[in-house]
Amino acid sequence: GAGVSQSPSNKVTEKGKDVELRCDPISGHTALYWYRQRLGQGLEFLIYFQGNSAPDKSGLPSDRFSAERTGESVSTLTIQRTQQEDSAVYLCASSSGLVGETQYFGPGTRLLVL
């Protein structure tokens, strides 16, 4: 079946504007993750959703970042009042939700804040 999809693939915005990034997980996957990869860095965990449990937001870098997920489907990551340091590739991953199961990654959204 289809893998994890993300949109848009690229986003250029001006400093101070809000952006919304979308992730469609693999059908049936209850767990969804957002990561960020800044240039020259490894991936940083941002947030995790598992079914109807409260999300783990411990990786969100500031209160300008928020994410939502509707049931076990689409998730959106919102960055308010973007700053230049928010420029990065934002990756979404999903897994079956079983402990230790493989995370499958989307192609990412490349965000550039001017």
Add this chain to the structure above:
Amino acid sequence: AQRVTQPEKLLSVFKGAPVELKCNYSYSGSPELFWYVQYSRQRLQLLLRHISRESIKGFTADLNKGETSFHLKKPFAQEEDSAMYYCALTGGGSNYKLTFGKGTLLTVNP
């Protein structure tokens, strides 16, 4: 805190030569270790995980708890192995967050 270190940003070898990508980790419990790979213009994908003890595309990795290492090895590199390789860990159990190293770009020259 959990941390993954990949000391080499770049690694270049010739086709047919052995290759070893280094990974060291810091974690107080019993981690699960992974290698992810990203080929040019493709998405990040799992290459192998230590609990499976398998060989994928000729690559193997052994978890050495004494040295806190999980180096990735292949005896004879191929040009199609050229890619970005990331070592990652989770704490196991209910600790699901992946902590990644910064990655090593492997280039296999003809």
